Amino acid sequence: MLTIHDLKVQVDGKTILNGLNLEVRPGEVHAIMGPNGSGKSTLANVIAGRDGYEVTSGVVTYQGNDLLELAPEERARQGIFLAFQYPVEIPGVANVYLLKEALNTVRKSRGEDELDAMDFLKLVREKLQLLEMKEEFLYRSVNEGFSGGEKKRNEIFQMAILEPKLAVLDETDSGLDIDALKVVANGVNALRSPDRGIVLITHYQRLLDYIVPDYVHVLADGQVVRSGDRSLAVELEERGYGWIEDHAGDVAGAQAG
Amino acid sequence: MSAVDAEIGGLVARDYKEGFVTEIDSDTLPPGLDERVIRTISGKKNEPDFMLEWRLDAYRRWGSMNTPEWAHVHYPPIDFQAISYYSAPGSQGDGPKSLDEVDPKLLETYEKLGIPLEEQKMLSGVAVDAVFDSVSVATTFKKDLAEAGVIFCPFSEALQEHPELVRKYLGTVVPQGDNYYAALNSAVFSDGSFVYVPKGVRCPMELSTYFRINAMNTGQFERTLIVADEGSYVSYLEGCTAPMRDENQLHAAVVELVAMKDAQIKYSTVQNWYPGDEEGRGGIYNFVTKRGACRGDNAKISWTQVETGSAITWKYPSVLLEGDKSVGEFYSVALTNHRQQADTGTKMIHIGRDTSSTIISKGISAGRGQNAYRGLVKVLKSADNARNYSQCDSLLMGDRCGAHTFPYLEVKNPTATIEHEATTSKIGEDQLFYCRQRGLSEEDAVSLIVNGFCKTVFKKLPMEFAVEAQKLLSISLEGAVG
Numbered sequence: 001m002l003t004i005h006d007l008k009v010q011v012d013g014k015t016i017l018n019g020l021n022l023e024v025r026p027g028e029v030h031a032i033m034g035p036n037g038s039g040k041s042t043l044a045n046v047i048a049g050r051d052g053y054e055v056t057s058g059v060v061t062y063q064g065n066d067l068l069e070l071a072p073e074e075r076a077r078q079g080i081f082l083a084f085q086y087p088v089e090i091p092g093v094a095n096v097y098l099l100k101e102a103l104n105t106v107r108k109s110r111g112e113d114e115l116d117a118m119d120f121l122k123l124v125r126e127k128l129q130l131l132e133m134k135e136e137f138l139y140r141s142v143n144e145g146f147s148g149g150e151k152k153r154n155e156i157f158q159m160a161i162l163e164p165k166l167a168v169l170d171e172t173d174s175g176l177d178i179d180a181l182k183v184v185a186n187g188v189n190a191l192r193s194p195d196r197g198i199v200l201i202t203h204y205q206r207l208l209d210y211i212v213p214d215y216v217h218v219l220a221d222g223q224v225v226r227s228g229d230r231s232l233a234v235e236l237e238e239r240g241y242g243w244i245e246d247h248a249g250d251v252a253g254a255q256a257g
Numbered sequence: 258m259s260a261v262d263a264e265i266g267g268l269v270a271r272d273y274k275e276g277f278v279t280e281i282d283s284d285t286l287p288p289g290l291d292e293r294v295i296r297t298i299s300g301k302k303n304e305p306d307f308m309l310e311w312r313l314d315a316y317r318r319w320g321s322m323n324t325p326e327w328a329h330v331h332y333p334p335i336d337f338q339a340i341s342y343y344s345a346p347g348s349q350g351d352g353p354k355s356l357d358e359v360d361p362k363l364l365e366t367y368e369k370l371g372i373p374l375e376e377q378k379m380l381s382g383v384a385v386d387a388v389f390d391s392v393s394v395a396t397t398f399k400k401d402l403a404e405a406g407v408i409f410c411p412f413s414e415a416l417q418e419h420p421e422l423v424r425k426y427l428g429t430v431v432p433q434g435d436n437y438y439a440a441l442n443s444a445v446f447s448d449g450s451f452v453y454v455p456k457g458v459r460c461p462m463e464l465s466t467y468f469r470i471n472a473m474n475t476g477q478f479e480r481t482l483i484v485a486d487e488g489s490y491v492s493y494l495e496g497c498t499a500p501m502r503d504e505n506q507l508h509a510a511v512v513e514l515v516a517m518k519d520a521q522i523k524y525s526t527v528q529n530w531y532p533g534d535e536e537g538r539g540g541i542y543n544f545v546t547k548r549g550a551c552r553g554d555n556a557k558i559s560w561t562q563v564e565t566g567s568a569i570t571w572k573y574p575s576v577l578l579e580g581d582k583s584v585g586e587f588y589s590v591a592l593t594n595h596r597q598q599a600d601t602g603t604k605m606i607h608i609g610r611d612t613s614s615t616i617i618s619k620g621i622s623a624g625r626g627q628n629a630y631r632g633l634v635k636v637l638k639s640a641d642n643a644r645n646y647s648q649c650d651s652l653l654m655g656d657r658c659g660a661h662t663f664p665y666l667e668v669k670n671p672t673a674t675i676e677h678e679a680t681t682s683k684i685g686e687d688q689l690f691y692c693r694q695r696g697l698s699e700e701d702a703v704s705l706i707v708n709g710f711c712k713t714v715f716k717k718l719p720m721e722f723a724v725e726a727q728k729l730l731s732i733s734l735e736g737a738v739g
Contacts, residue, residue: 072693082694162695
């Protein structure tokens with residue numbers, strides 16, 4: 001469903017992604033790991049269509065179409081969801097209100113009717129339970145005054161409501177204590193399905209104990225330098241990113257030559 | 258009109274939904290202002306002598322005053338002799354007795370504005386005193402109100418029917434010589450609304466006036482006086498809109514509120530006068546004096562305003578807290594887009610003991626709009642234990658607009674508690690992207706964020722008005738981003 005070929009991206013003239021390749025098929029969970037500055041979040045933002053990222057070459061295809069042509073809201077309506085690393089506060093706007101607007105917009109673009117208030121509430125309550133969240137959560141302003149853990153939980157809650165085709169989770173595990181991590185992981189696992197692709201971006205392999213990926217890719221200097229299965233993450237944990245970075249240096253050096 | 262002008266005209270007309278002109282015969286005085294004009298106005302309205310004297314007194318004061326220049330707004334000098342000071346729909350003399358007698362074109366105008374009087378009568382439970390240019394053309398619900406003992410009528414009618422009440426309260430809150438525009442209004446005001454709620458009466462419905470400026474080159478000078486006698490309650494809604502013109506039009510109104518002991522007045526405004534086009538051509542100069550006096554103990558006056566229109570807004574709805582434990586409130590949303598300018602805020606004057614006031618101001622600037630909050634909190638020596646809380650937030654969209662905050666504090670009593678908070682923020686790219694990533698269009702995202710920003714004020718508006726205010730904000734901000 002998502003094919004990335006030789007993607008090069010610059011931010012403020014500096015190359016961040018440098019020939020990245022990735023293929024995600026429906027039903028698969030891919031973990032993207034890598035040290036700080038390796039381009040993990042850039043990848044997430046480029047997929048979601050954030051401004052400020054200049055694609056200098058490469059192709060990104062989503063469901064057979066050129067993804068890079070689409071505005072961010074169009075991508076969202078076609079089923080791409082980004083769980084933000086730093087969820088944004090919107091004072092005065094109730095969580096439930098944004099959610100309803102978002103859901104109805106997405107439904108409308110799929111040719112479905114808007115949900116009426118009762119059905120919407122039913123859906124929302126069900127998903128609240130999944131994420132072990134209290135109902136008062138709905139009526140607080142979007143992310144305002146939320147703890148770090150609550151913000152991350154809220155992202156997965158939104159994802160559960162919007163039921164995307166492709167979900168990109170950008171360091172959803174960072175800043176979570178172990179209990180919150182389990183809840184979030186449960187939420188994500190509940191959303192695993194044969195027609196949904198999930199990309200987990202994480203710095204630590206700890207998350208992968210709870211959400212077991214089908215593939216693990218290691219990013220360094222803007223490229224995928226190693227791909228493998230779950231065992232790659234474990235190996236990485238043991239040997240540290242230094243091992244990868246040395247290796248990446250070889251690849252980059254070879255290419256430059 | 259050149260082809261280009263026509264094209265621009267077409268564009269503007271499309272943008273400003275209320276930009277139509279009603280063609281009806283009007284009885285309009287030629288431009289210019291002198292004592293004769295004032296005598297003519299007073300004569301046409303068959304006013305009592307005291308009223309004419311009062312007007313002339315105001316005119317003389319006005320002549321010795323200068324236009325105020327301290328506000329953070331810029332505009333070319335106004336030629337007061339080029340303005341016509343009276344315009345009434347044709348066939349003066351006998352006013353319409355019922356809706357049937359009202360010019361159908363006028364009624365059509367109101368329908369375009371979304372306030373069909375007939376329907377309003379049936380459905381909404383809101384009594385409307387519609388002011389068209391200068392003369393009130395129809396007043397509904399008079400009967401229901403009369404049964405409750407509430408007087409709600411055009412100002413000119415009040416002068417005929419209840420001259421003693423008008424005389425007792427007129428100018429007691431905003432004196433003739435209060436400021437340049439208040440003096441001008443006092444001299445030439447044409448009509449407006451008068452409300453009197455007797456002792457202990459809770460007004461059975463929201464009272465509403467829709468103001469509209471129609472004729473070219475006419476200034477509109479309404480005068481509104483609301484008196485809530487002891488222990489009474491009234492909620493008054495004011496909505497304003499004007500057709501699109503290339504010239505600037507002057508609107509200099511005066512509103513006086515008097516709340517006696519234990520009385521409460523809630524005054525809400527949604528102002529959508531024509532703001533001018535994107536280049537700043539045309540638009541209303543909205544120079545308004547609004548003030549309320551809490552005359553007795555435990556009186557309460559609450560101003561809520563949503564200002565999205567006008568080329569220039571200059572207004573400071575204020576409260577004189579005379580009675581002990583009296584309460585003043587000011588909740589404001591002011592939006593400036595394109596080249597609009599707003600200098601608005603409030604004055605809370607604490608005179609009685611244990612008086613308290615709350616000021617919540619939300620300024621939104623987009624395009625090349627300039628938005629200033631100007632507020633005074635004054636605690637006199639007599640005002641033991643006065644309390645004030647002020648919060649002034651500004652939201653900026655784009656990098657060509659401006660937000661300014663001018664809070665003034667004068668505290669003469671050491672027991673006062675004053676709190677002031679101010680924030681300025683830019684509508685964040687992060688917030689927009691977040692909403693768009695959830696599927697919202699950029700315009701919906703802006704409107705969502707702005708409405709969130711204004712929520713504490715919208716909550717103070719009556720339901721129907723809150724909905725209208727939200728829509729207005731969205732319309733006014735179309736094209737403000739991107």
